[in-house]
Amino acid sequence: MDFDLANFAIKYLEKKGASYSEARLENEESNSFMIKNGNLEASSFGTTNGLGIRFLIKNSLGFVTINDLEKDKVIKAINKSINLTKRAYKISEKITFSRENPIKSKYKVSQKIKISSKSPGEKIKFLTDLDKKINDIPARYFSYSDTITKRYYTNSENTSITSEIPRVSFFYFITLTEKSKTIQRYLQYGSASGLECLKKWQLEKNILNEIKALKLNLNKGIKAPKGNIDVVAAPEVTGIAVHESGGHPYEADRIFGREAAQAGESFISQNMVGKKIGSDTVTVVDDPTVENGYGFFLYDDEGVKARRKFLMKNGVINEFLHNRSTSTKMSLSSNASARAKNFDLEPIIRMSNTFMLPGKMKEEELIEDVKLGVYLKNFMEWNIDDVRMNQKYVGNEAYLIKNGKITQPVRSPIIEITTPALYSSVDAVANNLQFFAGNCGKGEPMQAIPVSMGGPSIRLRNIKLGQK
């Protein structure tokens, strides 16, 4: 990578009157393969290179990106961007970034089995071998992808960070049919690591188990009980709930309205820090430093050192996710939540690895104490409103709990609930913390960024379930 070009851009912007500037130089190599109904549909590989530059001129924010890395073209692009930013000045927001310590750092996620050590043929074989195990399912597709993202970040405040983060992901989608009935399932796996994750994921075992359970659900599934009952949500369901209503509403850019037009705002306002909205057993954190977490990083895309943030602590709103701009508005330092998917997208506030902290009980103990309830192993349909209050999770693999025991399968039980009601109903959390990978969408243009979400099994008391 041409570090000098990024350094030059910073110097050039200083000369042009920028009070602050930063440059992100990126090189990303990727491979991806997809098998559809047993056929290798697509194989692709590629490299992207580019430079993303942000700057403040008279406290107005400009952002310019270019993938043609010739000095004269970069100068031309910067000049154009400065011109546009100056023209916007008459109605622009005057932005101030928090003061942060300069950092010099270099880090790299180690790969026990290097992505580059396997040929495309070997990666395809991994997919085809897996596909062969379930080729009795006629409608199915699997995809595998890997990326190695190298970044050089530098800014006008003497920070310079180089990083190398490999990511591996796997996705599957299956449709099971019995007579006229169908049930579907998809799941993504993801890890910031080398290919050692593929073995850890135990894909063959997990997918075959799911198929067995879904067939049972399709053939024997009953309706969820009516009236108020208890629900035990397994880690996958806890994870999505925490991401949607325990993470997103804590993004300070939503709270200040910056994403109002699309991703939305938050039911939480600035003055709600300290307000209790969940039970004592609920603590939700966002932690970019979780080893091999799909949302892993050590420094964010504003050059700030990452740390664990306690968003909800024992049911109390505790801390928001900040970048250098929103933290200034609350007279705080940034907590390193600014991320950009790639060089050509602006860094905005994002989650990383967001999860509910586990407790000490076993999952079985949560279930033992339920007279009548439903166990939600996983889900398909879910959604939430744009202030993160009204949410819905529809179980896919789910079972009836009767007198402390899991019994027969339940077809599509629905949790449709408000955020405070959800977190206040949690009376016990298990010790079985698990993470799930996803690509979270936010921003304009849309940035689907790798995150993980998770938690332990949790018990929700006295919930009214909806039915299909």
Place this chain on the structure above:
Amino acid sequence: MIEYIKNQLIKKGMDDVIVYQSNNNFTQIKFVNNEITKTETSFSNNVSIFAAKNKRLILTNLKDTSKKEIDKKINYILNFIKHIKPNEDYFGIAPGPFKYKEIPDTYDKKIINMNEIDYVERGINTALKNSKRCSGVLEKNVGSSRVISSNNVDVKDKATSLYFSIRAFTTKEASGHMTSCSRTLKKFDVDYASKFASDIAKKAQNPIPSKSGNYDVIFDYLPTAVLLNYVMDSASIFSVETKTSFFYDKLNKKIGNFTLIDQGNLPNGLFSSKCDAEGVPTQKNMVIDKGILKTFLYNTSSAKRHKTKTTANAGLISPQFWNIILEGQKGDVFDIKKGLYITNIWYTRFQNYSTGDFSTIPRDGIFEIENGEIKAPIKNIRVTENMLNILKNLSLMSKDSKQVKSWDASVPTITPKILVKNVKITKPTV
């Protein structure tokens, strides 16, 4: 340079080669709470390569266009392709050459030198007449492209486009949203979007909780566009083959009482293009004609697989759509005794794509309708439905249509407002 890539790959034994080159200049002005919070300028040059040998397919891009790097990339492709298994479902790319027509209103020099800031300022000021704050984006794209293939395709295209999205608020829970998009400056209507968004925001103040139940629902342009994006996605042959389509067993069957078109050569269509990714001239596809599902959307290979002709919707791997158009029986959609008026939706998710079971969340102004009039604003509801039911119960359309695109409706859609009977509405149980 791209001819060199194509010729080298053919020389080295590839059966099919497509090289796509594009050059884009993207500008975005993002405004938040009545102020511009960011200007963005992006310059990108891209070269994508598709190559096939003995049914082994590969897609890649080129980051460096020096001869040395091109030769290196070609050698890498030749090595990579050896490892790939054949795709028995692959049946080649389109045989050219083709004749292309210029599509009216797809390039406007005036867009290049327009003052984006003035348009944003005007949009904000218009919205503030009826609301307290507004946020959104103005986006401008100026680009050119060229497609060449081993089957005698060589076509150049150039494009301009504009997109404006504005969400206006009178209170935290009273908002309205609208977008405007165009390929020419003259047809770009910032004022309309701002006025609509702020009018709805004004009417949406003090919303009350509503009851669950079944309602006749009027969906405005934006929510209809979102729904139609999912409908068109279900017409993709990729979705059909993977059973992620609720149309998978519905070809030539009655879906409803409307016509749904995908048209790539639509004048002023935001995604209009002279040709698809294989170089086939774009056309008008009657996907649902007077209620009957007439065709899925194909590229050359998938069409051959299904013994039909390409619909000029390549995508090299899976079909892409151009501009969605909805037509049907027109009338006064508000002429109902009791119902709901939904001005926007988001977060549409399916429990089962093959059955069409889904839910989506209305946002921005939602209103009760009584005797044809907009009454109280409501909040916290969800449309919990089946897509085939929605299409079956689509009973009337407004006389006017708009071209809209949004975060949730990424493919531009020319649509009227629609009236759908008997829509299931749910709300949180606690």
